[in-house]
Amino acid sequence: MAWQHIVPGITLLLLKLTGTSLFLVFIPQIFPRGNFSFIPEENYTELLTTPNLPEARATIATTVQIPQKPPTWERHRGSEFWFTETKEIWLHCRVDCMQWSSDLAIISDRNELEFIQNKTAMGSYFIGLTYTVAQNKWLWIDGTELKNNLFAMRPKAVDDECATLAAGELKPVSCHEEHHCICEKNPK
Structure with a gap:
């Protein structure tokens, strides 16, 4: 075999090995651990403290992923309701509802309460009711204001500022817990 054919092959092999070695040595410095990801990040406004809840109610995430399929709405009297299958914190529930031109459910009468109780017997669902520390009361x-003729609210613990409906009972819970959501909209 002639040297003029072997030398270029060996030179090319050495160049490739050198390039690969340099790549392996310097790639961790170029992309430090944790700063390189192909997963898109979601930029949600975090609800960090409970005193910020009134301000956070009006805050909507800057990046929201809409569920893959449109929700299945259930009609009851003049409204439509969506009982989510996934669990979220209260603020994310509200954002999800707003993405579908709705908001968390407001229960206004006994008939609506019975309809929702029948649908929520097997889970715990956030509704549009929160405790306002400044006013010292529950507000939709x-x-x-929450009317006592519809619900008997259990005593509120220190960090319980949101409400769920679970097995037909209204319960105070932390807004940071994950529960299903009930969205309500009035079709036009």
Whole structure:
């Protein structure tokens, strides 16, 4: 075999080995661990402290992933309801509802309460009711006060500022826990 054919092959092999070695040595410095990802990040406004809850109610995530398939709405009297299959914190539930031109459910009468109780017997669902420390009372997201003729609210613990409906019972819970959501919209 002639040297003029072997030398270029060996030179090319040495160049490839050198390039690969340099790549392996310097890639960790170029992309430090944890700073390189192909997974898209979601930029949600975090609800860090409970005193910020009133301000956070109006905050919507800057990046929201809409569920893959449109929700299945259930019609009841003048409204439509969506009972989510996934669990979220209260603020994310509200954002999910708003993505579908709705908001967390406001239960206004006994008939609506019975309809929702029948649908929530097997889970715990966030509704549009929160405790306002400044006013020392439970308010619906539209600003109206909770009426005692519909619900008997269990005593509130220190960090319980949101409400769920579970097995037909209204319960105070932390807004940072994950529960299913009930969205409500009024079709036009």
